[in-house]
Amino acid sequence: MDLAPERLREMLRLMATIRRFELRAQELFREGLAVGEFLGALHSYEGEEAIAVGVCAHLRDDDYVFSSHRGHGHAIAKGADVRAMMAELLGKSTGISRGRGGSMHMFAPEIGLMGGNGIVGGGTPLALGPAFAAQYRGTDQVTVCFFGEGAASQGVFHESLNLASLWRLPVIYVCENNLWAATTPICDAWPVPDLAPRAESFGMPGMTVDGNDLLAVHEAAGEAVGRARAGDGPTLIEAKTYRHRPHCMVIPEHRPEDERAQWEALDPIPRFEAWLLEQGAISDVELADLHTEVEAELDAAADFARQSPLPDPAHFAQYMWA
Amino acid sequence: MDLAPERLREMLRLMATIRRFELRAQELFREGLAVGEFLGALHSYEGEEAIAVGVCAHLRDDDYVFSSHRGHGHAIAKGADVRAMMAELLGKSTGISRGRGGSMHMFAPEIGLMGGNGIVGGGTPLALGPAFAAQYRGTDQVTVCFFGEGAASQGVFHESLNLASLWRLPVIYVCENNLWAATTPICDAWPVPDLAPRAESFGMPGMTVDGNDLLAVHEAAGEAVGRARAGDGPTLIEAKTYRHRPHCMVIPEHRPEDERAQWEALDPIPRFEAWLLEQGAISDVELADLHTEVEAELDAAADFARQSPLPDPAHFAQYMWA
Amino acid sequence: MRNVTMVRALNEAIAEEMARDESVFVIGEDVADCGGVFGVTAGMAKRFGRERVRQTPISEAAFTGLAVGAAMAGLRPICEIMYVDFATTCMDQILNQAAKLRYMSGGQVTVPLVMRTQQGGGTCEAAQHSQCLEAIFAHVPGLKVAIPATPYDAKGLLKSAIRDDNPVIFLEHKLLYEEKGDIPREEFLVPLGEAEVKREGGDVTVVAWSLMVGKALDAAQALEDEVSVEVIDPRTLVPLDFEAIATSVRKTGRLVIAQEACLAGGFAGEILRRVCDECFDALSAPPRVVGSASVPMPFSPALEAAVLAGEEEIIAAISAVAA
Amino acid sequence: MRNVTMVRALNEAIAEEMARDESVFVIGEDVADCGGVFGVTAGMAKRFGRERVRQTPISEAAFTGLAVGAAMAGLRPICEIMYVDFATTCMDQILNQAAKLRYMSGGQVTVPLVMRTQQGGGTCEAAQHSQCLEAIFAHVPGLKVAIPATPYDAKGLLKSAIRDDNPVIFLEHKLLYEEKGDIPREEFLVPLGEAEVKREGGDVTVVAWSLMVGKALDAAQALEDEVSVEVIDPRTLVPLDFEAIATSVRKTGRLVIAQEACLAGGFAGEILRRVCDECFDALSAPPRVVGSASVPMPFSPALEAAVLAGEEEIIAAISAVAA
Ligand SMILES: Cc1ncc(C[n+]2csc(CCOP(=O)(O)OP(=O)(O)O)c2C)c(N)n1
Ligand SMILES: Cc1ncc(C[n+]2csc(CCOP(=O)(O)OP(=O)(O)O)c2C)c(N)n1
Ligand SMILES: [Mg+2]
Ligand SMILES: [Mg+2]
Numbered sequence A, B: 001m002d003l004a005p006e007r008l009r010e011m012l013r014l015m016a017t018i019r020r021f022e023l024r025a026q027e028l029f030r031e032g033l034a035v036g037e038f039l040g041a042l043h044s045y046e047g048e049e050a051i052a053v054g055v056c057a058h059l060r061d062d063d064y065v066f067s068s069h070r071g072h073g074h075a076i077a078k079g080a081d082v083r084a085m086m087a088e089l090l091g092k093s094t095g096i097s098r099g100r101g102g103s104m105h106m107f108a109p110e111i112g113l114m115g116g117n118g119i120v121g122g123g124t125p126l127a128l129g130p131a132f133a134a135q136y137r138g139t140d141q142v143t144v145c146f147f148g149e150g151a152a153s154q155g156v157f158h159e160s161l162n163l164a165s166l167w168r169l170p171v172i173y174v175c176e177n178n179l180w181a182a183t184t185p186i187c188d189a190w191p192v193p194d195l196a197p198r199a200e201s202f203g204m205p206g207m208t209v210d211g212n213d214l215l216a217v218h219e220a221a222g223e224a225v226g227r228a229r230a231g232d233g234p235t236l237i238e239a240k241t242y243r244h245r246p247h248c249m250v251i252p253e254h255r256p257e258d259e260r261a262q263w264e265a266l267d268p269i270p271r272f273e274a275w276l277l278e279q280g281a282i283s284d285v286e287l288a289d290l291h292t293e294v295e296a297e298l299d300a301a302a303d304f305a306r307q308s309p310l311p312d313p314a315h316f317a318q319y320m321w322a
Numbered sequence C, D: 001m002r003n004v005t006m007v008r009a010l011n012e013a014i015a016e017e018m019a020r021d022e023s024v025f026v027i028g029e030d031v032a033d034c035g036g037v038f039g040v041t042a043g044m045a046k047r048f049g050r051e052r053v054r055q056t057p058i059s060e061a062a063f064t065g066l067a068v069g070a071a072m073a074g075l076r077p078i079c080e081i082m083y084v085d086f087a088t089t090c091m092d093q094i095l096n097q098a099a100k101l102r103y104m105s106g107g108q109v110t111v112p113l114v115m116r117t118q119q120g121g122g123t124c125e126a127a128q129h130s131q132c133l134e135a136i137f138a139h140v141p142g143l144k145v146a147i148p149a150t151p152y153d154a155k156g157l158l159k160s161a162i163r164d165d166n167p168v169i170f171l172e173h174k175l176l177y178e179e180k181g182d183i184p185r186e187e188f189l190v191p192l193g194e195a196e197v198k199r200e201g202g203d204v205t206v207v208a209w210s211l212m213v214g215k216a217l218d219a220a221q222a223l224e225d226e227v228s229v230e231v232i233d234p235r236t237l238v239p240l241d242f243e244a245i246a247t248s249v250r251k252t253g254r255l256v257i258a259q260e261a262c263l264a265g266g267f268a269g270e271i272l273r274r275v276c277d278e279c280f281d282a283l284s285a286p287p288r289v290v291g292s293a294s295v296p297m298p299f300s301p302a303l304e305a306a307v308l309a310g311e312e313e314i315i316a317a318i319s320a321v322a323a
Helices: A005-034 A049-056 A072-077 A082-089 A128-137 A155-166 A196-201 A214-229 A257-264 A268-279 A284-307 B005-034 B049-056 B072-077 B082-089 B128-137 B155-166 B196-201 B214-229 B257-264 B268-279 B284-307 C006-020 C044-048 C060-072 C084-098 C134-138 C151-163 C211-222 C242-252 C268-278 C301-307 C311-322 D006-020 D044-048 D060-072 D084-098 D134-138 D151-163 D211-222 D242-252 D268-278 D301-307 D311-322
Strands: A064-066 A143-148 A171-177 A206-210 A235-240 B064-066 B143-148 B171-177 B206-210 B235-240 C002-005 C024-028 C053-055 C076-081 C114-119 C144-146 C168-173 C180-183 C196-199 C204-208 C229-233 C236-238 C255-262 C288-292 D002-005 D024-028 D053-055 D076-081 D114-119 D144-146 D168-173 D180-183 D196-199 D204-208 D229-233 D236-238 D255-262 D288-292
Touching: A005 A049, A005 A072, A005 A082, A005 A214, A005 A268, A005 A284, A049 A072, A049 A143, A049 A171, A049 A214, A049 A235, A049 A268, A072 A082, A082 A284, A128 A143, A128 A155, A128 D060, A155 A171, A155 A196, A155 B155, A155 D060, A171 A214, A196 A206, A196 A235, A196 B196, A206 A214, A214 A235, A214 A268, A268 A284, B005 B049, B005 B072, B005 B082, B005 B214, B005 B268, B005 B284, B049 B072, B049 B143, B049 B171, B049 B214, B049 B268, B072 B082, B082 B284, B128 B143, B128 B155, B128 C060, B155 B171, B155 B196, B155 C060, B171 B214, B196 B206, B196 B235, B206 B214, B214 B235, B214 B268, B268 B284, C002 C006, C006 C024, C006 C044, C006 C151, C006 C180, C024 C060, C044 C053, C060 C076, C060 C084, C076 C084, C084 C114, C084 D084, C114 C151, C134 C144, C134 C168, C134 C236, C134 C255, C134 C268, C144 C151, C151 C168, C151 C180, C196 C211, C196 C242, C204 C211, C204 C242, C204 C311, C211 C229, C211 C255, C211 C311, C229 C242, C242 C268, C255 C268, C255 C311, C268 C288, C268 D268, C268 D288, C288 C311, C288 D268, D002 D006, D006 D024, D006 D044, D006 D151, D006 D180, D024 D060, D044 D053, D060 D076, D060 D084, D076 D084, D084 D114, D114 D151, D134 D144, D134 D168, D134 D236, D134 D255, D134 D268, D144 D151, D151 D168, D151 D180, D196 D211, D196 D242, D204 D211, D204 D242, D204 D311, D211 D229, D211 D255, D211 D311, D229 D242, D242 D268, D255 D268, D255 D311, D268 D288, D288 D311
Parallel strands: A064 A143, A143 A171, A171 A235, A206 A235, B064 B143, B143 B171, B171 B235, B206 B235, C024 C053, C024 C076, C076 C114, C114 C168, C144 C168, C204 C229, C204 C255, C255 C288, D024 D053, D024 D076, D076 D114, D114 D168, D144 D168, D204 D229, D204 D255, D255 D288
Antiparallel strands: C002 C180, C144 C236, C196 C229, D002 D180, D144 D236, D196 D229
16 A cells, blocks of 8 residues: 555545535434425435545546435545535535535536436446547546446446447446345345456456455555556446445335444444554544544534525526526 | 257248248338338348247247347247238238237237337347246246347346346347347447356356357257256357348348358258258258248248238227227 | 225235235335335235245336236236336336237237336425326326325225236325325225216316325315315326316316426326317316426425425416406 | 438538537447438448447447436537437436436536437338327426428527537437428528428418428318418427417417327327417317327338328318318
């Protein structure tokens, strides 16, 4: 690992920010419920932070990310403003998508964040587009598409792999295999243990990685991004992971307790922290400070969201046509 | 090869029937054109006869076949009445689908012919249905789905492989890889040489076979059908072949002349005939008789089609609701 | 009579038909482990086994296609698409296969399939989880379209749909699942193609379906001192019991059609077409259509409320036609 | 003026826009090797290279999705779906992605995409190759819908569509490709959202689009001694130049709407809705809709002719409203 300590600490900070963002988001959601306001679907990224952070660490602002329904982590890792994100969750006019999108549709094209998707697998063909555009224009931009193992059963995902491989597009498909799709365990969806052979059956490289190990993700993604930038085509990365929460705020927990406990022990944040401490890349004091700062940042974001105005109802048609 | 000579000759007769059917069909199509009647799309199966015949030889009347847009061969091999098929091509009320379907939609459910499809790949998920029904009811029926290598780029095909493998359904997917999809060569569609690894990436067996060798197809299909009947799940067979005609009657030839010549030499009918003669399974006289009989049968079918009445226009809504 | 939620009514319909006919089975995402995310098939897997309550991967095109093919082979699938918005991923199986197979086969194949799904806005789930797409299905010949507003209708229509030999698109509304209504203790059916007068009145006819039936009834109530409003729920859009609508329009001469779907190009236009064709002269005022604004559904509660058509718009329309 | 086929007019529009703007590219099945099965992009690959004329595998969902994503990244794709019937396999990319991305992003993303396809019956290609689906697209907010009837309109509208920053569904008709018409030698555009009076008349207004424009003009001609018919072609259904229709209806008081799509639930209903809303009192007779029978399209030429709406039905409708 030849990363400078600042880079390592920055990645930890991003992971902590995602974790804390989700906690605040759930609070806001419950505050809404308490006053009879149901604020749509909210899917927590807690537990999967190492994937978004490890992958996006290789990306520039002019690289693209297509996210999923579980997309807060991708947005934060790509550099989105947590205040605007939090305001979006409340449908405020200061929201990252002006309140039109909500949790599943956070956009910030100026930093390459091309939105989440409410359609499982919906981003997989879209991601081909900016990858194609980069090739068309002769730039070295890369595009990353995040999706779940549930989405890997969508037909369009396979069409996308085929096209990506055929045209050697600079796109990286990152499958966040958290073993569950809503209440469906992977054994009811995949007749195979791994996704990588599928990529290979389309003639492109497939990698399998421990998604709870930031450094492992970072390394695999580095290889894939390097390949894409060099014009050597797409890669599929399957990252094995686990979400800490139920599917979303309104679906009760369906997963066996022992499975959850087992994965709890593999939480990517303490794991990375322990490693950083061991390496001397961070001190106990710095670590505590980092968490305090993150907490303060998210408290401020939640306040900003609460205090922001709702959009003017009369403007419902705004942003429809270009 | 432990097949009785009658069975071998019967397979030859079916191949010859398909070949002759296509010739007659093209004549009827041109007759229509001459009087200003355009009779839709007509896709010839010439050159691919060994696949339909080799596979369907293993099927019973209560087994199911889902066909494609290029489906005349599948229908004949499954035992459909060539007179009714020919009448269908002219939209007659005696047609196999009462004139409602035409070339791409020939149905004869009493012999398990579940129709062609105008949507490329459209049959691939439908075929899961009767396979599921057989499993549900505990019968040993099998379902076969024919489709082209072009259709193998459709997403739904992959979803279907996944479900077939996951639920171990008694379905056999037969990819007729004739190297071209309309005017698109396979190199513009597949980044890989073979389809079998894709099946394996879904955890099911994939086989590759010379689609112009009746005996090879027959053997592979026998293995697959046996597996399905025994409850051991699905198989994908890729049969390499070549069509003798342009994509359909209205699209001019786009394929290189040398490629066509090369494949002409591999025509499955003369190949099988030579083998039969060599084995003494048929004599020259029997062979000539067989062709004469087939020709007469198809002449009669064409006459039947010509002489059959068109449906009463007032009955256009018939057969819509059950 | 028992007072039950629509979820309960639907659940009973499915359970009764599964008990009655072994060829009926359920297929869809999460249908076994949680009874679907709205709980409509809760308890089914336990009672009938996971062979008859098939939980699928997220492969709408494959499992809908499987259901179509199974119906061709004589089973009677109840196929659940979690949100109607996701039907875009299996549109081919619905529009080109299920709807057309019987006709293309010259009547040799039948497709006794029920496609259950739910639709509608009002939960801040934004543009890809809030659509009302009944007009799309109703425009495709070969599909029946059922769209109940009450637990009674939901149960009776679903049982009829399961027994019907044609593909039926069964459109529930997410905001109606927990609404309660009375249903008989004994078995009953509601036939496809029979409208119901949900409220009698003499001055204005309001045709409404799904969530809008309740809103129309509320509007009628609110106006009861000024206008006598008749509320008609077609309950199925295909087949459409146009006679019931025409009878009412001939009586009142005034018509409001209320849909939640966005205004432009909705199913209301088809009713207008029939009215113009068959009872135009009975109209004594311009008929009016109420619908949601024609924009993708915004996430923000403030905007969503502004976009969705509701009681207020129905009241305004009734007042306008009655004036 | 030059007299050219619609195929030629479309081909010129694409070539001119590709020459004008490097961000324009073509993507679809068989578009390079044979210029698409109808020849609209013939010669393009040779002139602009296969990088800008991308021939795809049969993966409508992937390449349409690619086109949407490329548009988000600032390119201007012209995406060809061979038959509108196959749009069922990429409905999600059209209805849930292309149509909604700009709005969901709060205006941060634009999707300058043209989806070209062709539709319609009359060639004995049966139920899965003969549909007219304009009503489906026109019901989904966020899509523009262009549907030209002449080579002039086809060229002018396509150029405008390519320059438009929104997703435009461009619906050609397979029977119009070889029809000829005059177009200027110099460059011209036809704006989206501007109807054209194709024939002036004072007694009856006929609104028709695509193939039905010609049939309406023939009907008007056949009746010219009895009725003075005005024929209006909206040319785009979204945006709809309703003002042009209203102006005509206010003049004639009599309205026929002619669509080739099946009668039930077609776009004609949306025009009726607007008429009822905005100029109902101008009507002096019940408006009538002409459309094809609501069945899947049969293969048999005898049946297809019976199902398809044509000049005869338009004549009957004009006569009925003029009576
Ligand atoms: C096409 C489609 N089908 C179903 C859904 C409903 N749905 C939303 S999230 C989800 C589970 C997704 O699982 P996975 O892809 O593994 O992502 P995860 O939630 O585990 O991160 C489902 C079924 C949807 N949004 N879109
Ligand atoms: C979904 C869809 N896309 C495109 C078409 C148009 N089309 C009809 S046949 C064909 C080529 C099919 O190629 P392949 O699957 O290899 O079968 P082959 O014709 O070679 O037998 C195409 C593109 C279609 N019918 N359906
Ligand atoms: Mg998952
Ligand atoms: Mg082929």
